Amino acid sequence: MLLRLWILLACAWQVCLAAPGAQAAPLVVIVSSDNSAAYVETAQSLIQELERGGLSRHSVLQLNASQWSASRDESPRLYVALGSEAADLLARSATGVPVLCALLPRGSFESILSREGRKGSSRFSALFLDQPLARQFHLIRLAFPALRRVGVLWGPESSRDRGELRALAQASAVQLVEAEVSKDAPLFPALKQVLDGTDLLLAVPSPQVYNNSTIQNILLASFRANVPMMAFSSAYGRAGALLALYVTPVQVGVQAAQMARAVLEGKALPGSGAYSNDFQISVNEHVARSLGLSLDVQFLSRGLRQSEGLPW
Numbered sequence: 001m002l003l004r005l006w007i008l009l010a011c012a013w014q015v016c017l018a019a020p021g022a023q024a025a026p027l028v029v030i031v032s033s034d035n036s037a038a039y040v041e042t043a044q045s046l047i048q049e050l051e052r053g054g055l056s057r058h059s060v061l062q063l064n065a066s067q068w069s070a071s072r073d074e075s076p077r078l079y080v081a082l083g084s085e086a087a088d089l090l091a092r093s094a095t096g097v098p099v100l101c102a103l104l105p106r107g108s109f110e111s112i113l114s115r116e117g118r119k120g121s122s123r124f125s126a127l128f129l130d131q132p133l134a135r136q137f138h139l140i141r142l143a144f145p146a147l148r149r150v151g152v153l154w155g156p157e158s159s160r161d162r163g164e165l166r167a168l169a170q171a172s173a174v175q176l177v178e179a180e181v182s183k184d185a186p187l188f189p190a191l192k193q194v195l196d197g198t199d200l201l202l203a204v205p206s207p208q209v210y211n212n213s214t215i216q217n218i219l220l221a222s223f224r225a226n227v228p229m230m231a232f233s234s235a236y237g238r239a240g241a242l243l244a245l246y247v248t249p250v251q252v253g254v255q256a257a258q259m260a261r262a263v264l265e266g267k268a269l270p271g272s273g274a275y276s277n278d279f280q281i282s283v284n285e286h287v288a289r290s291l292g293l294s295l296d297v298q299f300l301s302r303g304l305r306q307s308e309g310l311p312w
Contacts, residue, residue, distance in 0.1 A: 026061035033083030045253025101126040105205040107157030122268035137168040151177040151198030155206025195225040247276040
């Protein structure tokens with residue numbers, strides 16, 4: 001009798017030990033567009049930050065888009081979609097669960113909303129990958145205080161920012177040299193027009209303008225014209241842009257985790273989305289030397305952070 005009771009108690013104890021990992025439903029489900037390095041690094045940073053905040057690792061489930069499509073049994077408190085494919089997938093799925101999209105530019109997010117007939121809201125929001133225009137323009141003024149002309153190529157997804165950038169340029173007494181790129185307006189005539197009349201090319205995210213097929217030729221043309229480029233990704237900085245302002249996967253993961261924690265505490269996602277409250281600056285020293293320029297990353301980072309009240 002005692003032996004039988006001991007066995008029953010032992011079995012019950014094992015069930016209790018197994019229950020948290022085996023039976024607890026996840027509170028947060030991360031859906032990545034694929035398994036590439038940026039998505040993996042962001043997801044790892046997000047999970048680590050959630051754990052630092054006290055959330056159990058068993059409360060977070062990590063899937064790629066194909067895995068989530070194959071099985072939609074989970075009903076978490078929040079989905080985090082990493083990349084445009086995952087965001088598009090969840091936009092088309094009536095899960096009834098709030099979705100935070102990350103690792104995609106604002107233009108891509110707005111295209112998804114338009115395509116799916118949705119509006120940004122606290123139920124479907126985003127942490128934008130691109131940097132706010134005011135931050136970009138402030139960096140330009142810090143790096144080139146005597147600069148008088150800034151060139152920009154507008155694509156279909158970026159032209160919505162035209163009014164804001166014009167206002168920033170006017171407030172700083174800077175002339176904006178603009179050209180449109182579309183199906184009816186090819187890239188390289190527009191690029192030549194801008195490079196012929198500007199001191200700096202500001203790259204703003206637009207897949208029709210800046211992509212893997214065009215970037216090397218754009219950088220080569222700007223270098224030959226002696227016009228430096230300020231880019232929106234570290235990859236473009238390494239490829240030949242003089243200056244780059246961007247957010248890293250780790251920084252995205254940390255802020256996405258902070259936003260996820262707020263949802264778990266009963267707060268709402270920002271209805272109109274949010275820009276990163278952190279950033280990284282890089283300078284291509286080879287390009288700087290070739291152009292006879294000297295830029296101090298520490299000075300630029302400190303100045304930009306101080307202007308926004310961010311910790312240094």
